[in-house]
Structures are given as C-alpha cells and as structure tokens.
Amino acid sequence: MDNRELLARLIKCEAGGEGDNGMRGVATVVMNRVRVPSGEYHRIGQGDLRKVIYQEGQFDCVRSVLGGVANPQTIWANPPEQIHYDIADWALAGNKLFTIGASLWYFNPYGPCPYSFPYNGTGSFQVAIAKHCFYNPTALYFET
Known part of the structure; x- marks a missing residue:
C-alpha cells in the first residue's frame, strides 16, 4: 500500500463520519506530525508518513x-472511497485546515473538550470539529 492509500485509509477509519472538515482536520494532524521540526514525532517519525502512522x-x-x-x-x-483519496491528496500536497493550526493530537472525549491533551501537559486545546478535539503542542512537547 502506498502513502496515498495508507493516509486515505487512516482518514476514513479515524474520521469518516466527521464530515469534510473533520477528515481534513485528521489529515492535517497526521501531516503536522510528519513535518514537525522537533520533539517526539520528529525524533520517531523522521518525516516519514509510515513511521508516523505506525x-x-x-x-x-x-x-x-x-x-x-x-x-x-x-x-x-x-477500503477508502474517492473522498478519502481526495483529502489525502490535499494533505500530501501541503494543504492544512487553518483552524487546526499546528495541532499534533486529536481525540473524541465523548463530552466537552478538556483544556489539555495528552494529559502530560504537552498539548493545549485549539478547536473542536464535529466530535473531535484538536490540540496544539505546548513548549513542554518540544522537550520530549
């Protein structure tokens, strides 16, 4: 499976029921992790989409x-559908959902979004889209 299909499958599975912006938000987070200049995701992922996803x-x-x-x-x-491939292509081309900012995390809390996530203080709330909450890295993240 190539990177395009891998990302399309992840988008469908993680956010298929969250509408276009929800799926674009998840794709943005994944690509933010690929492109982050330092911290855990940079160290482990090394700019490789497959390493980030797996x-x-x-x-x-x-x-x-x-x-x-x-x-x-x-x-x-x-298996992904055309919309998932379209959003994967959009993200792989360098596009981002502007409301996501530099977010490196998202999750569905099944309730109100908490102020920070992960709970170790490395992320702070950015925005909610559909049922997912998105979190930007704090200064603490860059020490990971």
Whole structure:
C-alpha cells in the first residue's frame, strides 16, 4: 500500500463520519506530525508518513486489538472511497485546515473538550470539529 492509500485509509477509519472538515482536520494532524521540526514525532517519525502512522499506540485504527478484543474497525478492513483519496491528496500536497493550526493530537472525549491533551501537559486545546478535539503542542512537547 502506498502513502496515498495508507493516509486515505487512516482518514476514513479515524474520521469518516466527521464530515469534510473533520477528515481534513485528521489529515492535517497526521501531516503536522510528519513535518514537525522537533520533539517526539520528529525524533520517531523522521518525516516519514509510515513511521508516523505506525508509531505504536497512536491511532486506534492501526491496532488489530483494542482492550483485549479484536478491532473490527481498522485501516485494513475499511477500503477508502474517492473522498478519502481526495483529502489525502490535499494533505500530501501541503494543504492544512487553518483552524487546526499546528495541532499534533486529536481525540473524541465523548463530552466537552478538556483544556489539555495528552494529559502530560504537552498539548493545549485549539478547536473542536464535529466530535473531535484538536490540540496544539505546548513548549513542554518540544522537550520530549
């Protein structure tokens, strides 16, 4: 699977029900991780989309098991549709959803967005789109 298809599959799996902006937000976060100049994602991902997506513990859709149970919703089980390829192409071309800013994280808290995420203080709330909350890195992130 090439990078375009890998990103399209991740977009569908992570945000397929979040509308165009939700999917663009997830794609922006992934590409922000690829392009971040320092910190954990730079050190581990080294600017490589595959390393970013397959970094252990980052995306539920890349885990075959969640909570000790087989994960039915993975990037392998859900082939992308044209909209997912279009958004992957958009992100791979260097485009970003402006409201996301430099966000490196997103998640669905199933309630109001907390001020910081991850809970170690490396991210601060940027914006909510559909059911996902997006978080920009704090100064602490760049020490990771």
